[in-house]
Amino acid sequence: MTERTKHDPEEADLRRTAFDGALVGLVLLSDDGTGIRVANPALHALLARSSGSLDGAPASDLTADPDGLCTGIRVWRRADGVEIDVRVRRSQDVLVVEAVDADEAAHSEANRDAMAAAGLGEWRWDRRSGAVTLSHRAARILGQPPGRSVTWGVLRPFFTEPDRISALVKEAVENLEPARFETHLTIEGRDVVVRVAGQALTDEGGTFTGMVGVVQDITTRIExxxxxxxxxxxxxxxxxxxxxxxxxxxxxxxxxxxxxxxxxxxxxxxxxxxxxxxxxxxxxxxxxxxxxxxxxxxxxxxxxxxxxxxxxxxxxxxxxxxxxxxxxxxxxxxxxxxxxxxxxxxxxxVTDRRLAEERQTLLIRELHHRVKNTLATVQAIVGSTARTANDIDSFYEAFVGRIKSLAHTHSVLTEATWQTASLGSLLVNELRPYAEVAEAGGVDGRVVLQGPAIDLPSDVAVPIGMAIHELTTNAAKYGALSNRTGRVTVAWELEPVGPAGTLRLTWRETGGPPVSPPRRQGFGSRLLHRVLITQVQAEVRTDYAPDGFSLTMRAPLPVRNMSLNPLA
Missing domain, CATH: 3.30.450.20 (PAS domain)
Incomplete structure (x- = not known):
């Protein structure tokens, strides 16, 4: 207090009234700045203190921060221990203290460092002058000098979509809403992507006066x-x-x-x-x-x-x-x-792949099995043909015929992926070279085939095919196909016996030379009786009647192994 104040009670009362009635907090510190001489009611209310409780208290009661009494936004404590943000202004031994809101408290000089670390540059556009003020960071991003240096007309050519930006800013101004957008610029031949955010400003009367905002280079992030x-x-x-x-x-x-x-x-x-x-x-x-x-x-x-x-x-x-x-x-x-x-x-x-692998394994096993059976059949053909042949020419003729029949049956099986061979196809291919074949009850040919379409599984197709070959060869040499008047009728049906049915086949020759039982059993006879019975488990009955040879066979068909078919 001045000398005049000390000796002028009226002025002292006025100052005391102003001190107590101030809407902001006021603190009069001691000469050494460590104590509180007096604090006004506004400060007591701000800090939730009872009236006069701060008078004469140490200044440390206000804040634990050593710089808490310095100018700026500081953190002080209320009576209940809750910390609040206050703005402090100091003039010698007098402190002026007022509360600040969260947005103001968050804004500080340190924020500039944080904005720089985030790559954010600040800008301001004044509507009246048209000038754009750029911070140092914003100026570096836009390739312009900092400060109040450019206008939108100068910046516009650098943007690849200036019309879109103008429309966005116009909409934000009309609605007094924030504007946010990303756009491309070309600066010194380099493509730059920036993110811009701005907010319209108005004066006290609500008139639009300009915009403030930030700009950020996000090129690296976009890339x-x-x-x-x-x-x-x-x-x-x-x-x-x-x-x-x-x-x-x-x-x-x-x-x-x-x-x-x-x-x-x-x-x-x-x-x-x-x-x-x-x-x-x-x-x-x-x-x-x-x-x-x-x-x-x-x-x-x-x-x-x-x-x-x-x-x-x-x-x-x-x-x-x-x-x-x-x-x-x-x-x-x-x-x-x-x-x-x-x-x-x-x-x-991998279901299909696993099934294919399993099928391949089964096919390889089946191939080994078929090769072994084929070699055994060829060995039997060689031995039996040699024992029944009178000379090398007859041996060659019989052997080659039987091998061709075996090869034909294998060819049919191979075409069906080793699964089935058509019984009708086996018969037609064996009998066609010797006489005209009439299928399905025809009477014009010397060979008549009667029966439904039946596919023989591979397990029985080879031995039955060999049997058909032997029957055909015998008929051509000694039976109904050895003259011009003989006929061969083959009839078959599938009986509903067993898991896959039973094939009943009848071979009947008529019109050929008189027939008499053979004096010795040749290879054909042994194959018909032994191979069919052994490999096919067939019942075979033959009849050498004088008017023509006949054979009846009943063979149970095995269940087809679908897993061996790669196309299934």
Whole structure:
């Protein structure tokens, strides 16, 4: 207080009234600045103190911050210990204290460093003058000098979409709303992507006066995002070609995210069905026989921090079919010593591949079996033909004929992928060289074939084909086909006996030379009686009546092995 104040009670009372009635907090400090002489009611109210409780108290009661009494936004304490932000202004031993809101408290000189670290530059546009004021950071981003240096007319040519920007700013001004956009600039021949945000300003009467905002160079971020999107596109294209499903499994909430349509196809789910977590997968989708192995694989991958590789059978929801899948994935951890948060992986439906591998294995085994049987048949043909032939020419003729018949039967089987051979085709191909063949009850030909279409499984096609060859050869040499008037009638039917039925075939010759029982059993006879009985388990009955030879055979057909057909 001045000397005049000390000796002028009226002025002192006025000053005291102004001090007590001030709407902001006032503090009169002691000479050394460590104590409070007096604080006005506004400060007591701001700090939730009882009236006069701060008078004579140490200044440290106001704040624990050593700089808490300095000018600026500081943190002071209320009576209940809650810290609040206040703006402090100091003039010698007098402090002026007022509350600040959160936005003002957050704004400080340090914010400029934070904005610079974030790559943000500030700008201001004054509507009256048209000038744009740029901070140093904003000026560097836009390639302009800092300060009140440019206008929109100067900046406009640098933007690739100036009309769009003008429209966005106009809309923000009309609605007095923030404007935000990303755009490209060309600065010194370099393409730059910036993100701009601005807010319209008005005066006290609500008239628009300009805009303030920030600008940020996001070129590197956009390039990284574009590369990430391109990488994601390439990955999705590769997985689509490979028909792989992509998924994420979040462990904490046992929730799965399916990243592409292939996952839904593999599990037979529609969009309305959603995805499945680990619990449902292990207890409801995976085959019971595979659950223990899959659980063990998951535990091992978690424990040893390695890739997960599992194979199992799942029941597809759409049709209930069991499908074999292979799954590979990697657990992601925040840090090496923490439990993983999620599993990222791929799934492949390998059912068709597994079936193809099984079929290939069976086909190889079948091929070995057929080769062994064929070699045994050839060996038998050589031995028996040699024993019954009178000279080398007759041996050659009989041997070559039998080998051709064997080769023809194998050719028919090969065309059908070693599955079946048509009985009608075997008969027609053997009999056609000797006489005209009439099928399905025809009477014009010397050979009549009567019977339904029957495909012989490979197990019986070879021996029956050999039997047809022997019957045809004997008929051509000694029987009905050895003259011009003889006829051969072959009739067959499928009896409903056994798992695949029983073939009943009758071979009947008429009109040929008189027939008498053979004096000795040749190869043909042995094949008819031994091979058919042994390999086909057939019942064979022959009749050498004088008016013509006949044979009746009843052979049970084996069930066709569908797994041997790669096209099935």
């Amino acid at each position: 990284a995002r574009s590369e990430l999107l391109a990488h994601d596109h390439r990955l999705r294209a590769a997985t689509a070609v490979a028909r792989l499903g992509i998924f994420e499994w979040h462990m904490l909430d046992d929730h799965a995210v399916w990243e592409n349509e292939r996952m839904y196809e593999i599990f037979g789910h529609g969009p309305e069905d959603g995805t499945i977590g680990k619990t449902e997968f292990l207890t409801g989708i995976l085959h019971p026989d595979d659950r223990a192995a899959v659980r063990k694989a998951i535990s091992g991958a978690l424990r040893e921090d390695r890739d997960l590789q599992i194979t199992g059978r799942i029941r597809r929801k759409s049709d209930g079919a069991w499908r074999t899948i292979e799954m590979g994935g990697r657990f992601e951890r925040d840090t090496p010593d923490r439990l993983p948060r999620r599993l990222i992986g791929v799934v492949a439906d």
